[in-house]
Amino acid sequence: MNTVELIAPCHFGLEAVLKREILDLGYEISKVEDGKVTFLGDMEAIAYANVFLRTAERILLKVGEIHAETFDELFERTRELPWEDYIPRDGKFWVAKATSIKSKLFSPSDIQSIMKKAMVERLKRVYGVSWFEESGESYPVRVTFMKDQAVIGIDTTGVSLHKRGYRQMTAKAPITETLAAALIMLTPWNKNRIFVDPFCGSGTFPIEAAMMAAGIAPGMNREFLADKWDGLVPKKFWYHALDEANERMDTQIEVDIQGYDIDGEVVKAARANAKMAGVDHLIHFQQRPVNMLNHPKKYGFVVTNPPYGERIEEKAKLPGLYREIGEAFQRLDSWSEYVITSYEEAEKYIGRKADKNRKIYNGMIKTYFYQFLGAKPPKPRKNQGESFG
Template identity: 60%
Template sequence: MDKVQLIAPCVFGVEAVLKREIQQLGYNIIDVEDGRVTFEGDREAICRSNIFLRSAERVLIKVGSFRATSFEELFDKVKALEWENYLEKDSKFWVTKASSIKSKLFSPSDIQSIVKKSIVDRLRRIYKAEWFEETGSQYPIRVFIKKDQVTISIDSSGEALHKRGYRQMTTKAPLSETLASSMIQLTPWKEDRTLIDPFCGSGTIPIEAAMQGANIAPGLNRSFESEDWNNLLNKKDWFRAIDEAHDMMKENIEVDIQGYDIDEEALKAARHNAQLAGVDHLIHFQKRDIKELSSPKKYGFMITNPPYGERLGTKETTETLYKEMGTVLKKLDTWSFFIITSYDGIEKVINKKATKKRKLYNGMLKTNFYQFYGPKPRQS
């Protein structure tokens, strides 16, 4: 397996962020679709992608792609793939997920069952065995069908990559780590600029910003399914990627990142999570109402996920909150503001037109990422 095609699913709307991250790792982009980026790399790319990508949900190894409009065709074409290049005789494998969009084959359970039977049928012939113990390493298989085009892959990540390992305490309607990181990457924020999240909740945005500023790889403190794939990956591949991550960390960095909330329990969770992430010394958390927000700093950034009304509060309380936010924005007239919300009336309520607006999905909720750019810092 000198070269392999990898698929990185992501939140809808952040494909450009993920593409840039993959290119920065040195890999060639093959395709960019809604919610996924396909790229090419060597076997070490599996390790490095899992450890370094901030906006990807998973790293999948593409086994094959073909057109199928009947279950018989699906069975035959899955069977034709060279599964013995990935699965050993004792490998434990199952179809963990099948999804279908605008295709003739649409029953997930039937797709899962047929793909599993087809793989077993091929391996019986290859390994000359009628029964497989499946006591070895685990290989979760995923099937994605769009407009009758089938893509079969193996999930190298296991648990989704947004599970960095630090968020043990959460609040209501939390923002995923991958979406928080993507939002930060969609702004021009750098570690030498002040960043405030006035609705920090369990601290995801400040923590992801601190990790990004200190160049702490998001997958450094968690495990991956493919770590046990000794037939495909060497331990040395993982050790090299981990050593690279440690070498890239900025040990003595100083940043100005602040997280505010009116909920003491949320702040308790935020401090705990920041400590687990190893960035508690880089973030100042404090109980503070949005009405009290001020800063003597110039050209700072606000990146935040305020209550929407759908999940927290009501439309009336949301409007009141956004009006208060608008008052703060006027005072911080050199700052840039980046707000994710499903509330469509935010520009009218805060009386400010967004410089840019990008559609993002927060879970299954369709939102907009409003970007209000302030003036650029004056050159000294």
């Protein structure tokens, strides 16, 4: 089967997590850049990547890479690409998104217009038609310019991969599902360890943790653009991916995953979202403020996204709130705690310097992923029945 290049964009700073996921699926990495990982696969890889990858934003089928400093060059280089290998005679195609960094061609709308004209010219000649009805399936094109070099791909995903299909109810300032999954993967947490989110909001951290624990593929219950591209990605590839997803799933496992929030309505929304995801039986949600955070077991994980104080009136409350977080962490002194926030004085008021700190962009907001590492639980002796959180 022919090898193609696939591009998986992700959050800046989390490329290594996505790279590991792709390698675990069995595909070869060809390039890692800021905000994206490119890998090699066959057409079946389009189905597997869309269904299984937890931290990618979408999957692009790479058409080509060109150099262009003028619009004439852009037209000619775009026209030279083998669009007919991907877009059928009745395909609906357009340049859905163009971005440009440090390049002479910087107007997204002009880039989109010129490229569409070049694609039309190429396909008119190949298919021997004078105009296109574009009545078939969608083939949106995305192009990224960097220093006059453009990478061009067709979007196989459609609605971003962070839309798992379970989050109908959202709290304010929600964290995306892909970012939540990536942050959990940056921790050593596994399904045998306790997981607590004291600011659970719409439940994204606990739900993503439960889906990982139960082996539920993130793309199992949604549609993709490419699942209608029968001539390019046959239906059997999607059936193979979904069959494997069903085989990997085990929702009968026993886990200790908890989500708390001070707002009762938010907790109700989190429960509803967990039910949509099929993991409500794996998570204990409760209305509880952070100053009530405690746990009888000695070892566990806190992974959370507390308020950032983006509004001025909220900013004044942050020192007190982060002091309460610090006091809760002291009560859980042998636990590991992971906090993502844009609040730059978080460590000061938590009262402890993080063991590790990683800068991550949550949308356009620069955030920090503070990692306060606890003691590792002792390994149980052979034939010892007791398990540790």
